[in-house]
Amino acid sequence: MLAPVAARSALPLLLASALLGSVAARGDAQASRESARPAESIVVPRDGFEHPEMFASRRAEFLRRLGEGVAVFHAKPEYERNNDVEFLYRQDSDFYYLTGFEEPEAVAVLSSTGHGPAYTLFVRPRDPTQEIWNGFRWGAEGAKKTFRVDAAYVLDSLPSVMPRLLKDAPKLLYSSAGEPEFGGRLRDWARAAGVLGGSGEVGPSPAAPQADEGPTGSFGFESPVAITHEMRLILSAEEIARVQRAIDITELAHRATMRAAAPGLHEYDLEALQYYVYRVSGAERFGFPSIVGSGPNSVTLHYRDNNRRLGDGETMVVDIGAEYAMYTADVTRTIPVSGTFSPEQREVYQIIADAQDEAMKLMRPGHTIAESSKRAAEVVTAGLVRLGLLKGSVEENLASGAYRQFYMHGLSHWIGLDVHDPAPYTEADGSPRKFQPGMVLSNEPGIYIRSDIPGVDSKWHNIGVRLENDVLITRGDAVDMTARIPRSIADVEAEMRKPPITIGTGESGASIAEDLTPGAAVSVGRVPSPRSGKSKVAVGRVAAPDEGKAKVKASR
Template sequence: MTSTHSLSYFPTSSPPTFSAPSPAKILYFPPMLQNWRIIIMRTLFVRLPLVIFLAACSYGRFNNQSLPQNTITPGEFAGRRQHILENMSPGEVALFHSAPTVNRNDDVDFPYRQDSDFYYLTGWEEPDAILILQKQKSGKTNTVLFVKPRNPHMEIWTGIRQGPEGAMTLEGIDTAYANDAFEDMRGSFLYSASKLILSDGGDKAFRTNLDEWLADAGNYAPATIQRAGTVTAPLRLIKSDAEIALLQQAIDITGASLVDAWGKLKNLDYEWQLAAEVEYGFKKRGAQRLGFSSIVGSGKNSTILHYETNRDLLDKSGLVVMDVGAEYNYYSADVTRTVPVDGKFSPEQKAIYELVLAANEAAIDAVQPGVNWREPHNTALRVITEGLVELGLLEGNVDTLITQNKYRKFFMHGTSHWLGLDVHDVGGHHQADGSPWELQPGMVLTIEPGIYIRDGLEGVDPKWYNIGVRIEDDVLVTKSGHRVLSGDIPKSVKAIERVMR
């Protein structure tokens, strides 16, 4: 099923025709200037409209500013916090810490990216922050933010901070303090709490300090500590309309950037050049960062599942696997396409590619509300095993080959993972009671079967060597079935070869 989103990767309209009035009725030119009249008229009535038309097509298809600028509303962030508070028992406290700033080397830090749970609940993008959700024994609730205070001197160097004043403008925040007040105030929240629901945001220094304080608190420490992910993961699994719009935008940016890069592929020499073209496309269309390190591997590297080096020469007679994703407003795309570097699939490449494509499409068809989340994988696995037998790459009964895991020689990974704020989003494989997840409307998962035939693989004809193919789409579960959010990105042999022609 193709996406109903309006972004198209192929122009479908023709340039408009113009019925211009006689030039003589518009401008008068003396006889000595008649040649200039012809040049000016051709520019005004032929070349200029054509240039404007082509620019409009390019802008509409590939410039992110023509897409809706989607955001999560303050009310939605507040509603998420309220949902957690409503499901807490009296006497419980939830504490969420922001992601730490991570040093790269010497005076250089890695670009800051907020912890996904902290962002999901607050929309706050600054480091050194703490969110407290408290449900007192009386049932009264309290939502508090501790944030970095304003500092005019430092703001000259690092940019404006919002401070407690800015935090108080957020919908649903009862009180905000400077973060240096937390150590003196934490006892008022944590002493004698029946339970602490905790996320340290990956900040090891904060966690060490908190653990020491809890140990010193003795009998006054919370009776139990629960990992906050058990509370936030079920919420994050089901995407709101606003979240789906952000995912769609990230996916559209990814798709347009892929198509742009394919058109330049024949003139490139290195994997890193191809990766650079894609990542440039992300940036110029408004993506703030990569959702993950780009995987761009050609030839023998196409058979390495998470090849991130991207430094080899492009294999001009091989395939290149491009597993990439733009992150837009914290939501990540994850799309894989495999294309021939020279623009044309060889017979062996086409045979493997079309087998993986058949598995991809069958697995997508298996995405339905109420089915076990493993059903798409089981479907893809059977299609691939049957196809490998038909191609002579496996021998034997299909059911037996599956039971004995013989297919893993060529297809050694799962078909799906959740997608959202994290490229491998939270939720896991099972619910809290241990039962496997059933697909529900609002869930977004990837469908990404693949076949990888390494050089020298035992028992394989050399004609198949160094053929790696993965095809990955992002799929939304709907009430009536599914919607392929990446459905407009070309993936048939014909469509890919057409783009690269």
């Protein structure tokens, strides 16, 4: 998934050693890539209550960076989709990062004043009726016991408890997570405690909160997210393991897509297949909605309608990412719908593969995204000049920015809890941020040849190619966390010739089998239609030999 141009499991010990440089120092790039992958058998903790010490250490670091003061974080609010229907809930990433708590409406208070508890959590009360309808709630007692909370209260206690927590605080920071009203109440409690916003100003009225939380936060309070965003930039070994697990699941979805794609299917057939693979492989949800753009849709950067019928001879950009334990993958592959790239498609594809390889050479400590982006642009521009799609010299096209009519987006963005993780791309002094071990970012050059670009031969029209890998910075060579997902022209075409993949249900599903396996497995891919000989998608359970039942097929 693209960044805008302006942005420009027990713990696996091998991951930690990769961060320390012991693997990369061997000088074996392939060994480095393989070593950085957590073992398939590792079960990565996926809920905050499974690993409370990780969140406790983050809170301690946050308070150290905060200095003396109080920071209040509100959980992400629930949003109504339409009458009596809410959008599926996902916790705010900063709130989760510090608490591991995934229920809505909660309020976390972190304090370094020494006048009260360091960590207070306000939560919804236990409610048998609500839990019958909507599921389990932790309640104050459960939250305190399970999430290492110093003090826990139900939400009704806020008016009596919050002023005590704020009293004599030298500064107060607030993150609303988009909640539209709580900031007004917090401001009243801050007044009662003799505390105002970080700037000393009361701020806007509760009826007009700031829509976007920036450096000045909401309701006039300074925002604490600058601290959390900086902390989130360097991933721990466990965080990297979570990202890797999301990538492993996304690998399955990409392989399933490659093996299923065929003229006559619809983009939404493959989108549904991807979401199915995510869920049966242990992912809670997608990290972002799938981009499955074929033909003319392959040149729309963030195309999401996914409703077009696939045509023979077209390219299809597949930009997808599963989310596992709140961390996301973001991997793009471009495939030929017919199974074989045309000569023109191969030319464009190889330019992007070369640009990606060249950019990755600069993804190491001491270098910056700006440097790797510049190198990718040089390779793309040289390729476009060689193909005759740009006139003049490479230097002239780079200087004028003419290449941007074909390659108009940035190369990289941070990856973690969010697909576009929000850490800044510059240092405090405004200089480009240099790579450090533990950063994870995308490497995604692309070429998009729209049919309305003047002077372009029609044989190039509607060829869109983007390749995106997720890269881990180490002390030596960067690690391609997506190395197992077919990328070369030969590997993509070979994958598309393979039979449907077999996916075991649950977390054991993160594996690929070349042949259908009897029992609790699911086949997803192309099978010939007896009537037409054309391909169609088959999704169903494979019958065990003693069941004597045929495989159930669902197809268009």
